[in-house]
Amino acid sequence: MPDSDLHFSPASAEEAASYKLVELPKELVSLLETAVQNSEPFNLAIKGDPTEDAVLCTNDKTYSIRAVNLSNTLLVVTPPPDTAHDFSDEVVVIRDQVNEILELTPTVPRIQKLVSLLRGREYDETNEDDDEAADPQETLRYTYRQAREEIQASDAELDECLRRKRILNIHNELRPIAPTYLNNVLQLTLNVLVSLSLSHSAASVDRLTGELQREHEVPRVVSLQVLGWFGELSKAGMWKMNVDEVLSELGLGILRDHKQNNPIEKEVFMDKWRDAVGDTFADRVELRLIAGNYLERSSGITDKDTLSYFPASDLPTEPAARFSDLFLTRPRWKVEEISPFLSEIAVDNKERDKLLLKYCRAVNEAGVVWYTARAQYNG
Structure with missing residues (x-):
């Protein structure tokens, strides 16, 4: 191993505490290596406002971040910058000293903040005529884009949260659907399946949503999302109902x-x-x-x-x-x-x-x- 001369960076005062070492779990290392090998983008995002403990998010998982002290100090060193002419080729520059590493641990997405932000914004039958997007200057809106930036969850976990919490995306505004209205839409969906002699395992999405809008004034933007929550929407335009999910929601509507x-x-x-x-x-x-x-x-x-x-x-x-x-x-x-x-x-x-x-x-x-x-x- 060749010898090198150590020098402190001329900007050491400004760079102090500017470097952090993160210990990646095996699954993240594997994802990173695969992305590098395939020249694919690899996105990581740290989320959390100043009042929250930060988390790190991949596309589909959330990790808590915990600082762990090291028994020995590590030095962050780099070659001299290209603009530095006073250093020889054998010099490495000390940029920072690190006394801790950041440890990542899988954690559940922190979605309670989203629930609190949307409280009082429920969507029900009184909103069925709101076919045009609301003027953002006239009402306080919380958008899907804001949720992706502010909620401590990966994109996949956020989407699952919207499904599980029954939160509609109406013209990019997030609004929880009122439970009584949701139960009514599901009851109407079952009735339409019977009246049109459609199979619950292969029903035409166009016929279902069209009938719900025409005969029961349920907007397509609502019925499409409800069908997605409670079944599979195929590229061929068919809906396969998740029977257990529908039965569960109807039971909760009574309880x-x-x-x-x-x-x-x-x-x-x-x-x-x-x-x-x-x-x-x-x-x-x-x-x-x-x-x-x-x-x-x-x-x-x-x-x-x-x-x-x-x-x-x-x-x-x-x-x-x-x-x-x-x-x-x-x-x-x-x-x-x-x-x-x-x-x-x-x-x-x-x-x-x-x-x-x-x-x-x-x-x-x-x-x-x-x-x-x-x-x-x-x-």
Whole structure:
């Protein structure tokens, strides 16, 4: 290895602390190497305003960023700049000193900010005549472009969030669809399938959206997005319905009226749900379709189970606060009961199990494992 003379950069004062070292996980290294080999663009974006912990986003994943101190100082060195004539070829220039690296860890997208920003902007049947884009000077609008820049999520995760949270993109303005209106559109869609003798696994998109607009005044810009949320739109112009997704949303439409202070008998709810989906799909109605959205309680007096609306999406996003709310609601849970309420804060089952270990105590009773609260919660 040739010897080199070390010199500090003439601009060392200005360049101090301007370099950061990021340790890439194996999957990011693989993506980067593939992009270089194929001469393809490789996009990384750091997102977060000054009040937020920054995250790094690829096209489809989000990573939290954590600074880890190094036991030894690393020097960032480069060849002399082309404009520097006072250095020989054997010189390298010290540009900065690094005492930490940035560690990347997969994390769930942070979309609660989006939900808060769109609160009060619901779209329902009163907006059906709004076929022209609103004047941005007349109303406060939050656009898809703004969401891509400001929300701490990859583009793919943001699009999935819009689908899962039922957020419409109307003339580039993001607006959550009102649950009652969404249920009405789905009910009308099922009715149109029957009236036009269309198959739910291969229905013409043009005929469906045209009938919904002509006979029921549902704008195509709305019906197209709803069909995309609840099925597959093919390039050939056909729609294949995701039956479970449609049944789930219709079931939640009934259950939303029955919060904890107004529970509904389980069998009564199931009968109403079957009636809502019609004879074609009645035998596919199961409680698993609405997991993470309800509480089930047994009554020792009437011997009849009741259900109440309890959506995971209304719980805090911070793990400690979420577990606190869960155990205030119910003192102990089985793993299959509590798991659906953790999917939004855990990237996978391994992360979920870590959270259970951190915030819960497992108790085995007659072969059944129950999770109870630990004495204290630490953030």
